[in-house]
Amino acid sequence: MQALVTVQHPAHVHFFRHAIGELEDRGHEVHVAALDKDVALSLLDAYDIDHTVLGTRSGSLVQVALSQATIEARLVQLARRLDPDVITAIGGLTAAHVGAALGIRSVVFTDTEHARLSNRLTFPFADEVWTPDCYWHDEGADHHRYPGFHELAYLHPDRFTPDPAVLERRGVDPDERFVVLRLTGWDAVHDIGDSGLDGLPGLVRQLESRGASVYVTAEGELPDALADRELTVEPSEIHHLLAYADLFVGESPTMATESAVLGTPAVYVHSQPLGYTDELADYGLLWGFHGDDRNARGAERALELLDAADTTDWDAHREQLLAAKVDTTDVVVERLLGDVGATGTARTATARADD
Structure with missing residues (x-):
């Protein structure tokens, strides 16, 4: 063929x-x-x-x-x-x-x-x-x-095994408490008229107030206030970073889903919901926030998830998901x-x- x-x-x-x-x-x-x-x-x-x-x-x-x-x-x-x-x-x-x-x-x-x-x-x-x-x-x-x-x-898991050495090469301790914040470019045809996060410097300060480092990845240029948090990771390495993160927050439904199926809780802030992000919410792995007050509600949930990070068995949520999927x-x-x-x-x- x-x-x-x-x-x-x-x-x-x-x-x-x-x-x-x-x-x-x-x-x-x-x-x-x-x-x-x-x-x-x-x-x-x-x-x-x-x-x-x-x-x-x-x-x-x-x-x-x-x-x-x-x-x-x-x-x-x-x-x-x-x-x-x-x-x-x-x-x-x-x-x-x-x-x-x-x-x-x-x-x-x-x-x-x-x-x-x-x-x-x-x-x-x-x-x-x-x-x-x-x-x-x-x-x-x-x-x-x-x-x-x-x-x-x-x-x-039959296709991917996270490697802590990938993080160490980028100066990230896989055992530290950290959040991945992802910003998209908004240039896809289906993204026209949509939007995601705002008030980013304030959100980062809130996350850091919980003792977490915040690593920002973006498709475009970052605001000056976040430039020192940018983490340059090869595209082939990003999933290792997501697997070891304590939390994902971002505008990308793909990366939010990647985090969720790896067992990392994800907060997805976007003007549009999707079927697969809604289903991942049923497994307690992803929370989507849409509508006019999405930023405030998303930030509140992100802080709650960081507070609960040490008492929640995310692997158990992931195993339940994998048992139902191919x-x-x-x-x-x-x-x-x-x-x-x-x-x-x-x-x-x-x-x-x-x-």
Whole structure:
């Protein structure tokens, strides 16, 4: 089999990398086409994944639309040359369009309900749309669900073991009490009009008043008042930092979920809730705050979690979660191979889709 994987965001590299390795180990050919988005290309290089660069997509809606046309044209050329059996992506706008145009089976993964515009432009063209079973919407006959999260494709314990030496190389003591504060760039199409944290210097002072160090990571430039708290971590190392943190606070639902599935309590502050962040709240691992007073409520909960850090068994919460979910890489591999029913994972995913 030949598969064509398209990558639009750094998180997509994490999501697909183990599936790419497994498919290649089984003798299949996998080709990767990527957008130059944030550190996506650096991550592909760090994991030694060969790739073709399609271009970049940013700016106003008009600029995004124009760049999208160029990207799709380049992917059409690549797909015609490779003639793959399947094309796949997270979100999948470009992959679904190119697959439909060239008669290539397309498999799209998503977990983002509020990406309404791109979802409407993608799903009618995709052969299969796969989401976690906590996804709120019904996307039609080609929509299937599996019991998991995107983040369990690379942070399931069968895939990832945190290494304290990674933190020590960055000057962080894994045994110290610390909080990871994450700020996003707000340049994705589905983020237009959304917002997250404000009053950041005051929030940091409150967290530090509980005896915790605060390490800030950001997609853009930090306010001057927080510059001395910035921690530069390689994109391939960030999950080790999250695994040893006592608390995550941030605007990124992906990183909040990564923290939660690693057993680190997460406070997610954003104007938009999501199905998977809501479900993680049921496991007592993530708290989402939305609406006009989200910053005050989020800060209050973050302080409560720090106060309770020494008396809460977060590992027990994580074990309960893992018992109910699957290794998402298994789902990805099976769907790209089209091998429904070959293992318990595929049967479980299909059964849930048909319920």
